[in-house]
Amino acid sequence: MIVTENLTKRYGAMTAVDDVSFVARAGAVTGFLGPNGAGKSTAMRMMTALTPPTSGRALVLGREYRDIPNPGRHVGVMLDASAQHVGRTGGEVLRLVAMQLGLGKDAVPAALARVGLSAKEADRRVRNYSLGMRQRLGLAGALLGDPQVLILDEPANGLDPQGIHWMRTLLRDFADRGGTVLLSSHLLHEVEIVADELVMIGNGRIVAQGSKAELLGSRGSIARSLDAPALAGALVAAGFEARPDRDAVHTAASTDEVGRAALASGVVLTELRAAGSDGLEEMFLQLTADHAREGDAR
């Protein structure tokens, strides 16, 4: 389990992470979402003792990371897959980690197999690795010590669709065996499929958090109509949040409620459906637009 309590980081006048509190529980994949510059990496660096918090704290498995003896045996961390020594082979990178962790020599081939890197690829220098291969190597390093917790910053970056599918399966399996997974992304769709819980962050602050089911379930409907402004007006008059967007209306009302409002106001509906994941995306864009750095809103 990972717990952050009022985690805050200031760089001079700039607050990169602002009072962030959440729990990533064991047996679940928690998606840590936010636009570029939202503060995800800084928060993860604080969780792994690479950056001291200005205030607040992060506990991993009940302790601050720096107090965990041989932390690599408990917490697998991949913060920047491109930060590996490019002059070493993938195998050398992993053998060094294995030595630091006090692992036997079988650990490296097992980790390579787990991330789908062949022995031949492990003999190549990292400089000749694609970004996707570096991600796999970074993940192999994180998994090497057979940890109970994974903290991964944008692990799907550079992976092809098959690689993304593979990564999801691996993380799902890890969580299903009782592990804790925290993974960051600036792409909702990337984490939506695999995450059980979502924490959304914008401009250093948490803007929404909860189970995926909760966040999806509470997001109302999308309706298309021959007169979207009239439909939105009818919904607002009935006490629901509603916003027209060209011929569509996004609303917090359920599909039943939209149907009734349309009937009562005599507006023709051309499409009506629960917002589902579109609703989550809508919410993500809305929530993060206000908090995104200039030029990052979408």
Ligand SMILES: Nc1ncnc2c1ncn2[C@@H]1O[C@H](COP(=O)(O)OP(=O)(O)OP(=O)(O)O)[C@@H](O)[C@H]1O
């Ligand atoms: N060492 C530092 N000194 C000053 N500002 C910093 C430092 N590290 C991060 N920041 C700032 O803190 C903010 C949050 O950065 P962070 O890298 O945590 O965001 P992020 O959500 O991980 O973004 P991305 O998806 O682009 O990696 C940014 O505005 C960044 O410029």
